[in-house]
Amino acid sequence: MSFRAPSELRVTQRLIPAWNNIPNTSIQSKPLLIYHGAFRASAAELASRFREIGAVVPQWQYTMYSTTHFHSTTHEVLGVVAGRVRLCFGGEGNPDRFEPTVEKGDLMILPAGVGHRLLEDLDGNFKMVGAYPPGKQWDMCYGSPGEEQKVRNIEKLGWFDMDPLYGKEGPALNV
Numbered sequence: 001m002s003f004r005a006p007s008e009l010r011v012t013q014r015l016i017p018a019w020n021n022i023p024n025t026s027i028q029s030k031p032l033l034i035y036h037g038a039f040r041a042s043a044a045e046l047a048s049r050f051r052e053i054g055a056v057v058p059q060w061q062y063t064m065y066s067t068t069h070f071h072s073t074t075h076e077v078l079g080v081v082a083g084r085v086r087l088c089f090g091g092e093g094n095p096d097r098f099e100p101t102v103e104k105g106d107l108m109i110l111p112a113g114v115g116h117r118l119l120e121d122l123d124g125n126f127k128m129v130g131a132y133p134p135g136k137q138w139d140m141c142y143g144s145p146g147e148e149q150k151v152r153n154i155e156k157l158g159w160f161d162m163d164p165l166y167g168k169e170g171p172a173l174n175v
Helices: 043-053 149-154
Strands: 012-016 032-036 057-062 074-084 084-089 101-103 107-110 117-120 127-132
Touching: 043 057, 043 074, 043 127
Parallel strands: none
Antiparallel strands: 012 032, 032 107, 057 127, 074 107, 074 127, 084 101, 084 117
């Protein structure tokens, strides 16, 4: 198990405007973050690291749904522990969407409201560890009519006091 030093990380930051009832990063103006090649660890080792730092609690190991969805109750941390995929952030019809390829060792921090979905599993074995701040449970929103009250809850969510992977230092604390 190893973790790249924060000073050695390549980090992608992306602000994505609201689109078609998907708020994306428009409410809190916190960017989607991708830490590229941040770790070499198994799912169990990454989950242990999350628990050790304490900024998030691991809740599942799975792939990503192929339907665009977002969460209004919590920010989400996703650590890729197997495979390589192409994802869509922001909504597939959004002219400002972001479609990166992520792979084993990448960590993503998705602010609440950011639409996301799996576009293509390039290796056929994609798996992530999903984690959320302590006491938070994720919900499923799709940008559908009737979700407006849920979306309003996003503005009340606090940001991270500690970086989920690095603790007292790290990219999540500098946005």
